Amino acid sequence: MPLTDREILIRRAILKVLSxxxxxxxxxxxxxxxxxxxxPQLRKSEFAVxxxxxxxxxxxxxxxxxxxxxxxxxxNGKADLDRQD
Amino acid sequence: xxxxKPRADAKLRNLPPDQRTKLTDWLVxxxxxxxxxxxxxxxxxxxxTSVGAIAxxxxxxxxxxxxxxxxxxxDEIGGILSETPGAFDxxxxxxxxxxAFELAVAKDGDPKDLIMLMQALGDTKRLAIEQAKLEVSRExxxxxxERIALEGKKVDLMQVKAxxxxxxxxxxxxxxxxxSGLSSQEKVNRARQLLFxxxxxxxxxx
Numbered sequence: 001m002p003l004t005d006r007e008i009l010i011r012r013a014i015l016k017v018l019s020x021x022x023x024x025x026x027x028x029x030x031x032x033x034x035x036x037x038x039x040p041q042l043r044k045s046e047f048a049v050x051x052x053x054x055x056x057x058x059x060x061x062x063x064x065x066x067x068x069x070x071x072x073x074x075x076n077g078k079a080d081l082d083r084q085d
Numbered sequence: 086x087x088x089x090k091p092r093a094d095a096k097l098r099n100l101p102p103d104q105r106t107k108l109t110d111w112l113v114x115x116x117x118x119x120x121x122x123x124x125x126x127x128x129x130x131x132x133x134t135s136v137g138a139i140a141x142x143x144x145x146x147x148x149x150x151x152x153x154x155x156x157x158x159x160d161e162i163g164g165i166l167s168e169t170p171g172a173f174d175x176x177x178x179x180x181x182x183x184x185a186f187e188l189a190v191a192k193d194g195d196p197k198d199l200i201m202l203m204q205a206l207g208d209t210k211r212l213a214i215e216q217a218k219l220e221v222s223r224e225x226x227x228x229x230x231e232r233i234a235l236e237g238k239k240v241d242l243m244q245v246k247a248x249x250x251x252x253x254x255x256x257x258x259x260x261x262x263x264x265s266g267l268s269s270q271e272k273v274n275r276a277r278q279l280l281f282x283x284x285x286x287x288x289x290x291x
Contacts (some may be wrong), residue, residue: 018151024159024186034152037144 006039009075010050011059015081018060018073025063025070096134097142106128108284112143119143155189162202250280 003011017034018026026034028051036042051071053055054060062069073081095109095241111117111125119139126132166173185202194249248267251258261267261275277284 001281020149021186021190024154024183024220026190029113029185030191032185034148037140037148 006046007050010035010039010042010046011054012081012084013042014047014050014054015059015073015077018071019078019081023072024031025072027067028062028071031071044059092122093263096132097138098146100130104132108142109147109150112147113141113154155186158189159183172184190280247280254279 013035014031016038017031018076031051032042032044032047035047051060054077057076058074059076059080060071062071064070097105100108107129108126109121110120117125119121119136122139123134124135126134159182162185163178166178166181181202187203246281257279261279264272269276
């Protein structure tokens, strides 16, 4: 099933935020806060679905820590973002 | 007129550059809440706006800058730690830089935590400098001790040579010592010449 415009917007927002972090990992709650700035009325559930889809397709990767999951963009994610820009 | 409602953050986006920079600084560096920024805009620039407009402004104008600054801070901290050889391993440097990034990027992050981290790093750097100074001073002391030991050996050798020379020429030394026609200084000069040859500077002691 093709992605909706909103799903594309959310995935792009996540990749964009993580690309601004360079090699640093970003805590999931901070990632959500930053993505919210780019996607109006972003819900946690749709954010979680998008993040999971990006993880499965190797666009992002996570490291589990005491204070929650931290995320960074992968080379595939960067390539995707470059293609979209 | 097209009848469309102007964007909520239009007023802020059209601020004069200096005021716009100040607002960005308040939000990014100062960590002001939107409400605090709204109050300060009214107080300093006489500009009445809404919290929503400031949130929009932040979303469009500031967040990228905030992330870039956080990366800069974290990179700088990593750099400081790397400059102190042997003080931190690679994993520790990465972990501290990562923490610094998180502190710097969190909108509600307590700047005191970052300041404390920076102070700790400053202390580490100062400590490394003091250690380096101590090392240099230890090296200098060791060199001085070596020089003193060498001088001591030279004196020992000279004394042994003098004793050997006196023993080898003892009868002539006794003759000089008992010569009543010579002054004490003349006796010393003669004995010296007998034992060690002419003075290095060619002058006899007066």
